[in-house]
Amino acid sequence: MSRQRAIGLDVGGTKIAGGVVDADGTVLTELVEPTPEDSDAEAVLAVLLDIVERLRAKHDDVAAIGVGAAGIVEWPQGRMLWAPNNAYRDWPVREQLEAATGLPAVIDNDANVAALAEARLGPRPYRHLVLITVGTGIGGGLVQDGRIYRGPTGRGAELGHIVLNPDGPVCGCGNHGCFEAYASGTALTRMGREAAADDPDGLIARLGAERGEVTGQTVTAAAGQGDPTALDLFGRLGRWLGVGIASLANIFELEVVVVGGGLVSTGDLLLAPARRAAREFAYAREARATAPIVAATFGGDAGMVGAALLALDEGRTSVG
Amino acid sequence: MSRQRAIGLDVGGTKIAGGVVDADGTVLTELVEPTPEDSDAEAVLAVLLDIVERLRAKHDDVAAIGVGAAGIVEWPQGRMLWAPNNAYRDWPVREQLEAATGLPAVIDNDANVAALAEARLGPRPYRHLVLITVGTGIGGGLVQDGRIYRGPTGRGAELGHIVLNPDGPVCGCGNHGCFEAYASGTALTRMGREAAADDPDGLIARLGAERGEVTGQTVTAAAGQGDPTALDLFGRLGRWLGVGIASLANIFELEVVVVGGGLVSTGDLLLAPARRAAREFAYAREARATAPIVAATFGGDAGMVGAALLALDEGRTSVG
Numbered sequence: 001m002s003r004q005r006a007i008g009l010d011v012g013g014t015k016i017a018g019g020v021v022d023a024d025g026t027v028l029t030e031l032v033e034p035t036p037e038d039s040d041a042e043a044v045l046a047v048l049l050d051i052v053e054r055l056r057a058k059h060d061d062v063a064a065i066g067v068g069a070a071g072i073v074e075w076p077q078g079r080m081l082w083a084p085n086n087a088y089r090d091w092p093v094r095e096q097l098e099a100a101t102g103l104p105a106v107i108d109n110d111a112n113v114a115a116l117a118e119a120r121l122g123p124r125p126y127r128h129l130v131l132i133t134v135g136t137g138i139g140g141g142l143v144q145d146g147r148i149y150r151g152p153t154g155r156g157a158e159l160g161h162i163v164l165n166p167d168g169p170v171c172g173c174g175n176h177g178c179f180e181a182y183a184s185g186t187a188l189t190r191m192g193r194e195a196a197a198d199d200p201d202g203l204i205a206r207l208g209a210e211r212g213e214v215t216g217q218t219v220t221a222a223a224g225q226g227d228p229t230a231l232d233l234f235g236r237l238g239r240w241l242g243v244g245i246a247s248l249a250n251i252f253e254l255e256v257v258v259v260g261g262g263l264v265s266t267g268d269l270l271l272a273p274a275r276r277a278a279r280e281f282a283y284a285r286e287a288r289a290t291a292p293i294v295a296a297t298f299g300g301d302a303g304m305v306g307a308a309l310l311a312l313d314e315g316r317t318s319v320g
Numbered sequence: 321m322s323r324q325r326a327i328g329l330d331v332g333g334t335k336i337a338g339g340v341v342d343a344d345g346t347v348l349t350e351l352v353e354p355t356p357e358d359s360d361a362e363a364v365l366a367v368l369l370d371i372v373e374r375l376r377a378k379h380d381d382v383a384a385i386g387v388g389a390a391g392i393v394e395w396p397q398g399r400m401l402w403a404p405n406n407a408y409r410d411w412p413v414r415e416q417l418e419a420a421t422g423l424p425a426v427i428d429n430d431a432n433v434a435a436l437a438e439a440r441l442g443p444r445p446y447r448h449l450v451l452i453t454v455g456t457g458i459g460g461g462l463v464q465d466g467r468i469y470r471g472p473t474g475r476g477a478e479l480g481h482i483v484l485n486p487d488g489p490v491c492g493c494g495n496h497g498c499f500e501a502y503a504s505g506t507a508l509t510r511m512g513r514e515a516a517a518d519d520p521d522g523l524i525a526r527l528g529a530e531r532g533e534v535t536g537q538t539v540t541a542a543a544g545q546g547d548p549t550a551l552d553l554f555g556r557l558g559r560w561l562g563v564g565i566a567s568l569a570n571i572f573e574l575e576v577v578v579v580g581g582g583l584v585s586t587g588d589l590l591l592a593p594a595r596r597a598a599r600e601f602a603y604a605r606e607a608r609a610t611a612p613i614v615a616a617t618f619g620g621d622a623g624m625v626g627a628a629l630l631a632l633d634e635g636r637t638s639v640g
Binding site: 157158167173175 | 448469487571
């Protein structure tokens with residue numbers, strides 16, 4: 001029984017969450033700390049070890065540690081190669097965690113493990129699923145036949161960086177017209193600022209002035225008040241989300257597309273236009289079903305829960 | 321030893337090729353017939369059975385039949401659900417071939433089996449590969465860990481219909497801005513006609529007038545004579561090819577991207593701009609290698625050879 005409980009850690013650009021998680025996804029205890037300002041490997045490791053120590057003090061039967069982190073993680077070595085919003089490069093997370101804790105550890109991309117949690121423990125089990133997280137950026141996770149696809153060394157499944165228009169806006173990654181450049185919170189901020197500049201008396205501009213700047217949240221607030229411009233921007237954002245989903249659904253044969261991340265809390269404001277566009281751009285509709293697009297079950301906990309599930313899986317594999 | 325030889329059949333929109341193929345990819349005997357004008361299931365089946373019979377008359381040790389066909393093939397049932405350029409729908413190819421020949425048969429998408437041939441028998445074995453065929457349309461095949469990816473029921477890997485610009489030109493499939501709408505022979509024809517209309521005294525227009533109409537081949541001929549407009553069109557076509565490849569390479573972790581189909585015979589005219597764009601749109605270049613883009617080894621025979629390889633594989637599986 002002692003192998004049925006693991007610590008899941010979710011390392012984001014702004015916060016680090018850790019929890020003791022059962023095999024059925026129940027979170028027994030959870031801790032959250034801010035991501036250190038400089039976010040270099042040493043500082044982040046110290047936070048991870050502190051969370052692990054405090055969680056183990058309450059649960060002495062933890063069998064393994066799983067980490068989900070934004071960025072490119074070499075698999076199965078658990079080396080963080082590169083992260084878009086953190087300073088660390090070539091950081092041997094798995095090796096350092098195992099040495100410091102004496103527990104087996106696994107490290108994977110945060111959206112990969114979130115996809116695992118949604119596939120395994122969503123409303124019903126799914127074996128073929130894409131997860132798209134719409135937050136500051138776009139994260140993507142892919143489950144094929146019940147297993148995370150990450151490519152032979154973990155460098156695959158960068159779904160946020162498929163190209164939706166090579167002449168499109170610059171993405172945070174430096175390329176042009178990525179999915180992330182069109183359908184993320186950053187894209188909503190960009191569109192909101194353009195709208196505010198176009199109409200300085202409009203609600204978006206006025207709310208932005210009250211708050212000091214226009215962000216995606218300004219647009220969300222304006223949409224909540226029924227502002228037609230803000231509603232139109234959500235229609236455009238959702239349409240791009242649906243185009244990206246359609247592109248992925250033409251490659252993969254999916255049972256479901258799960259949308260997570262902070263912006264999914266806007267519900268049908270985002271998902272209704274996404275569903276329309278995903279259907280519009282679906283290939284060969286008479287021979288291929290269009291996968292339903294649903295909101296994530298685990299919300300902000302998906303990375304933590306999925307990381308723990310993966311740790312339990314790998315523990316089982318290595319134990320036999 | 322009798323399980324080491326199969327008939328491979330490649331069913332295209334204009335011709336049907338069949339050959340007796342060894343496990344090492346050697347084509348012992350090959351036959352080619354035109355695709356029947358009406359291309360309904362009954363007429364195509366008659367051609368397939370005629371080719372099989374003539375091949376078996378020369379080789380009495382054929383153990384299995386493999387078919388690669390353009391379109392969506394239900395797997396493993398071998399039912400042709402839908403094809404872009406043929407009239408048949410819901411055609412139980414596998415069942416009918418097995419009943420008529422007494423041999424085990426497998427049916428798959430033509431680009432899927434071509435990808436298998438390139439992965440297994442190219443210059444070196446590849447376990448992670450994308451094949452893109454640039455012909456009238458764009459076909460795509462995907463090999464993951466040495467196996468064809470087709471999704472749970474064969475409806476996956478429609479790589480020619482990822483979206484490269486939702487506001488782009490209409491594709492043969494009815495959607496807008498597909499990879500196929502930008503980087504296929506059909507796209508080259510469209511661009512050539514636009515160029516001829518813009519410059520009625522240019523070489524493309526003059527060659528088109530001589531031949532009755534402007535096609536992709538007119539543009540290829542003009543490029544061969546150094547016509548700057550035609551060279552520019554190839555630069556644009558190749559760039560779109562590279563953008564599509566980059567988008568796929570950001571999803572998959574690949575050892576190589578193989579380009580086949582009729583247009584690859586233009587060599588660097590197509591591949592040089594494709595390589596530049598694929599590199600330009602590659603995600604996180606400091607942490608992810610850019611897969612090389614190479615011309616297909618098997619050219620027009622890849623579908624036939626791959627279909628035979630798949631038949632031998634499946635025969636082995638079913639025999640144990």
